[in-house]
Amino acid sequence: MLAQEWDLVVVGAGPAGTATALGALDESPGLRVLMVDRADFPRDKTCGDGIAHHAIAELASVGVRGVEHGWAPVRRLELAAGSARVSSSRDRLGWVIPRAVFDARLVERATDAGAVLIRHRAVQVSADADGVTVDDIARASVVVGADGPYSVTRTAAGLAPTGRRALALRGYTATRPDWGGGQLIRFGEQRQPSYAWAFDRGDGLTNVGYGELLGRHVDKPPTRDLLLHELERILPGSTGGGSDFRAHHLPLSSWRWPHPDGRVLLAGDASGLVNPMTGEGIYYAVATGIRAGRAAARAIGTGDPSSTGGSYRREVRHLLGRHLRHTSVAARLSGMSAVVAAGIRAASRDPRTMDDLIELGLGRGRITPRLGIGLAADLAAPSTVMSRTARPTPDTEGA
Ligand SMILES: Cc1cc2nc3c(=O)[nH]c(=O)nc-3n(C[C@H](O)[C@H](O)[C@H](O)COP(=O)(O)OP(=O)(O)OC[C@H]3O[C@@H](n4cnc5c(N)ncnc54)[C@H](O)[C@@H]3O)c2cc1C
Known part of the structure; x- marks a missing residue:
């Protein structure tokens, strides 16, 4: 089968992939952009569903507004560790939107803007001097890997699997009165660093979960039962009657953000960008996706697609470099x-x-x-x- 020609192929159509398509098409509206995803949308994604207002603000920069419509804004954030507690009311905290809804809305916006979506599980991404091929189905000047923490594109870009990882489990349960309208994060004290959360969706259900850093408790690694047990211990009453409990890895960001030169770019989880303090990754996914898309469109426009990786790396480091160093320090401290x-x-x-x-x-x-x-x-x-x-x-x- 002859691979079809595109300007830009995006592997993965989650927040990073759709933001890539949106960034590219905002920069260069006529660009031929293909998104490939192994899943049909709407699809679930194991997540706390917390969408920070920063992610919504990034989307506005490519003309996407209203993806949060119909979901109540979060107005209260409570942090607790042992007897220490702070509760804070804010107008601009964010939203809790099931990913089945949020991601499908982003896919719709990206296809409205002109991107094409096909269902396909990418297995091999290979770059040569003239372009990049995704399996035998597509060839493009630039490929962006937005295929999550187990990225196949990452290997093609010449990068090792991401470094430190966390494992987190989430489920849905009926909202308790004391959880209403807020996001509660309660830090663990036995398997540090760890925390449990209860994020009210505003529709009668609350996203509850527990996550911890991997590699700290080699004698007793986290199993599904252990994750559920810790969640129940830290937030009593959160697992009984709940459903859809699923666990997933989070590739945590580190001091430095490595990214190769060339035509294969990585965005979001595929590039190892999850906040190591909080597990937040959607803002990074959207912010890096938009920049990857813009960088690709600009480089294709000037006829120099092989320069894309370098210019994208500089932009992301300019945006996030100092922040990543600070969160790296903060994450290590939060182990205590x-x-x-x-x-x-x-x-x-x-x-x-x-x-x-x-x-x-x-x-x-x-x-x-x-x-x-x-x-x-x-x-x-x-x-x-x-x-x-x-x-x-x-x-x-x-x-
Ligand atoms: C339990 C848990 C709770 C979390 N809570 C939050 C939270 O509250 N707020 C927050 O901001 N972040 C949270 N995160 C992190 C957040 O889920 C991720 O950072 C975010 O989903 C990253 O978006 P992405 O587009 O990079 O990757 P993903 O959302 O994982 O999207 C990747 C896409 O690629 C597709 N794909 C994968 N492999 C292939 C392939 N080979 N071929 C084709 N398609 C492929 C997948 O189907 C998927 O659609 C949480 C994570 C976990 C595990």
Whole structure:
């Protein structure tokens, strides 16, 4: 079979893939763009369904508005670790939209803009001096791999599988009154770093889940039963009566974002971009997808598609480079329960510190001086030092 010719082929039509198509077609409306996905849409994707407002703002930059319509905005974010707790009301936190809905809406917008979608499981992506071939079905000047954490395109780009990973399980259950209108994140204390969440969708159902960093508990690795057990332990009552519990890997971002030169680009999870503090990946997927699409369209337009990888890498590093270094540090610190609790207490004392935490966890924020000082002050406070070093035991209590 002769491979059909395209300007741009996008492998995967999740948020990163559709954003790539949208970015390319916004830059160059006549471009021939093919998206291939192994699934039919609408399809489920194991996720917390939390869509940060940053992702919605990125979509607006390519003229896509209203994908959140019909879903209630999240107005409250609660963080808890042990006895430390902060609850914060905000107008611009985001939405909780089932991925079956959100991703299908993005596919519709991308095809409305002119992209073609076919169902196909890509097995082999191979680049040569003149172009890139996807199996025997398509050939293009540039290929963008947006095929998630188990990306086959990543191998074609010459990159090893992504580094640190987390494993998380999610399900749906009836919304409890204390979860209404909000996103609750409760950090674990036994299998650090880990957390459980309850994200109210606003339609009577809440997305509940639990995730932890892989490789920390080699003696007792996370099984499905263990993930469910931890979820129930941290958020009692969240698993009974729930449904659709499924687990999936998250490829966590690291200090540096490696990306090769050339005609094969990677976006979203395929490029190893999930916030290592929060597990947020949709904003990164949309932001990198749009930039990959624009970079491809520009390079094709100037007749130099082999330069795409380099210009895309520079753009993403310009956008996210410092942020990734800061989240890398923050993620390592968040392996310590005392630091997590100190951060939450600092946020509870100053709403601006809470804003800084939200930007770091959901957008492209940094560890601001205010956040650093708040954290250090809390950790140095006599009450914190006391509770860390001289926790009362049954023997010393009341002595
Ligand atoms: C349990 C859990 C909870 C999470 N919660 C959140 C959250 O609340 N908020 C948030 O922002 N992020 C969350 N994330 C992360 C988020 O789900 C991902 O970062 C996001 O889906 C990345 O989008 P993507 O387009 O890169 O990849 P995906 O959404 O995985 O899309 C990849 C697409 O590629 C297709 N595909 C894969 N392989 C092939 C192939 N060989 N050929 C053709 N098509 C292929 C797939 O069918 C899929 O449609 C969570 C992740 C997990 C596992």
